[in-house]
Amino acid sequence: MFQNLSERLGQTLKNISGRGRLTEDNIKETLREVRMALLEADVALPVVRDFVAKVRERAVGTEVSKSLTPGQAFIKIVQGELEAAMGQSNEALNLASQPPAIVMMAGLQGAGKTTSVGKLAKLLKERNKKSVLVVSADVYRPAAIKQLETLAGDIGVEFFPSDTSQKPVEIATAAVDHARKKFIDVVIVDTAGRLHVDADMMDEIKALHAAINPVxxxxxxxxxxxxxxxxxxxxxxxxxxxxxxxxxxVDGDARGGAALSIRHITGKPIKFLGVGEKTDALEPFHPDRVASRILGMGDVLSLIEEVERKVDKGQAEKLAKKLKKGEGFDLLDFRDQLRQMHNMGGMMGMLEKLPGVGQLPPEALAQVQDDKMTRQMEAIINSMTPGERARPDIIKGSRKRRIAAGSGTQLQDVNRLLKQFTQMQKMMKKMKGGGMKKMMRGMGGMLPPGMKMPRR
Known part of the structure; x- marks a missing residue:
């Protein structure tokens, strides 16, 4: 996410380090590079002009505090303006209305609207503890109605049936009445994808909005x-x-132009980011955290929240009790840890939230793209016998060759897994209360060759 912009800005901001004072002369070149980086990221020109002007105004003549280098002071200014451009802070949904609170979704064809309805319904159900009903008013695409029904079943929220013979206003008002009678907290109304130049379709969605008056x-x-x-x-x-x-x-957008342009041009906040295809791949938008990630400072807060939300606490307690009894950490436990990591978006999903990841070698990062490494490691463990998983020390030459053949991997892959397991096992012996720092240090042993955990 925002990889190109992050790399370009990171390189540019290095050049201003080591100055005793920020002046018009020594920031002129840096600002020119910042401007080019933003334009290459497809940020709208009015946003770029405003951004650069504000950074210049704040930076020129600024005395650098004794505890900061000029480079750090300039980066702090850039970070502040990135946050301001994107909206300063997260703006949550306003659901403080008499139930049901109605949320209407609009958008172009192919923007991922119906999928976003499902993701939002899941988020409201699981994080906000709301009862949710979803309904499709897309009478032009029968597949959209079926898609939403399937999503509703997968995530466990109520689906209000509709078909192409009905009018959108009739569908939506009937769904709201049903939700009111059933005391459902939130109704999410999916609408037909449309082109904004299509006058008839825009009139239809205006009429729908007037009829249901969404919050x-x-x-x-x-x-x-x-x-x-x-x-x-x-x-x-x-x-x-x-x-x-x-x-x-957003997970496929290496530039970041949309995130940096929308608030400035529309005056409307970005409330959520879709960061993948799974139904839980929707994140509340925090401008400060996104700005931090763009500048290579990571997003540890989001990572901690994700750990809290997605780590199986029952399984973690079971492992903690096992270690406390001195029973040791075996390859089955290691496989469980890999699966937990997969639930959190894989190694790359976790790494990209850590500071300094942009400085890691591209060839090392490539090895953890698409979570290939964790899937390979799990396949190797699955090719072992129960006895081998419980006692990895018995895995020698002929066993290694059999495991490699069974998992479709090479002998060196099996050796690497056993080495990484041994490092993880040593870390587990030292862990008593867990903790984020120890977990991150432990991850260091699972990285591909040539990759080290970044430090700041």
Missing amino acids: ETLFTVDAMTGQDAANTAKAFNEALPLTGVILTK
Whole structure:
């Protein structure tokens, strides 16, 4: 996420280090590079101009405090302006209304709107402890209705049936009445994807909005369209009173232009980021954390929240009791840890939230892309006998060759896994109360050759 912008800004901001004072002369070149980095990231020109002007105004003549280098002071200014451009802080959904709170989703065709309805329903159910009903008012695409019904079943929320013979307003008002009678907290209304230039479709969604009067009207837009995402959101906002934006497919956007442009151009906050295909791949948008990630400072807060939310606490307690009894950490436990990591988005999903990851060698990062490494390690463990998993010390030459053949890997892959397991086993012996720092140090033993955990 935002990889290109992060790399370019990181390189640029290094050049200002070592100055005794920030002046117009010594920041002029840096600001020019910052401007180019933002333009290459497809940030809208008005946003770039405003951003650079504000950074210049704050940076020129600033006396650097004794505890900071000029480079750090400048980076702090850039970080502050990145946050300001994206909206300063997270803006949660406003669901403080008499139930049911109605959320209406709008967006272009193919932006991931129906998938986002499912993700949002799951988030509200699991994190906000809300009862949720979803309904599709997309009468032009029968597959959209079926898709939403399937998603609702997968995540365990109620689905209100509809079909293509009905009118969108009738569908939505009937769903709201049903939710009111059943005392359901939130109704999420999916609408047909449309082009903002299509007058008839825009009139339809205006009529739908007037009929159900939603507390939140969210515009779903594809991050990979860059600054066009901001312009499209602006056009929709002129027709509908949007309350916020869901930026989808952020995991495929290496630039970041949409995230940096939308707030400035539309005046509307980004409320969520779609960061993958799974139903739990929706994150509340925190401008401060995103700014920190863009500048290579990581996002440890989000990582901690993710650990709290996704780590199986029962399994963790079971392992802790086992270690306390002195029973030791075996390869089955190691496989469970790999699966926990997979649930958290894999090694790369965790690493990209740590400070300094952008400085790691590209060839090392490539080895953990798509979670290939953890899947391979799990396959190797699955190819072992129960006795081998319980007593890894018996795995010698012929056993290693059999395991490699059974898992479709090479002998060196098996050797690497056993070495990483031994390092993890040593760490587990030292762990008594757990803790984030120890967990991160432990991860260091699981990294591919040539990759070290970043330090700041």
